[in-house]
Amino acid sequence: MDTQNNKPSAGKFWTWFNPVGRDAGGWAFILNRITALGLTFYLFLHLVILGQLAKGPQGYDSFIKLMSSPFWIAGELLVVAAAFLHGLNGIRIILTTFGVSVTRQKQLFYGLMVIALIAILIFGFHMFSA
């Protein structure tokens, strides 16, 4: 079922994200693809918004003030979380591409996700304690 969900195919976009009947590899795939799309969207949003810096202190500082509400900090934490999940899952992909830990991918995946969770918690506590 997993491999069916992940198979490249025209018009099967939504089946990539179907959570039913997935093993570790299926979850790694779903997680990587969702965070990839989210991070790409954020990247270009980030670039456009940083244009505020060119307008000088008034524009930028008032924007940062606007973003310090818990709602936007939660949004920012979502971006940080996506970066850690995608980056650490990417380490698994890099290692296995070069033949490291190929037969222990499941353990590697779970271990990296635990590290991601710890990193997300540390950033979360820090960001909300400002």
Added chain:
Amino acid sequence: MSTNIQSVSTPRSGEGTWLWLLKIVTGILLVVLLFIHLLVNHFLSQHGLMTYADVVAYYQNPIIPVMEVCLLAAVVFHSLTGLRGIILDLKPAFTFLKVVDAILVTIGLVAVVYGIWLVSVIASRG
């Protein structure tokens, strides 16, 4: 194919070995640069770069603009080749893919040129 987790990354059909390899190389680079980026922006002087003045001061170290432009080029390349990979998974027609390629190259070049401009503006405000 029954044990999907055992499979390793290989170029998709239509992806090209160089794009695939560069996506991995930029991936490695991003793990390092993005980690520095996140630490600086959230932890430098307690809560990171929170004001315009903080950002300008940070950019006075000449390594920083160079590092940020490298990060930008790597992340733009990685995200756009990744997006192309997702589009490849939808089995697009060849002519459609060529249009997609032209759009992605344009977006990438504009983003990097814009980034270099913005970084120079900030660095020169010190």
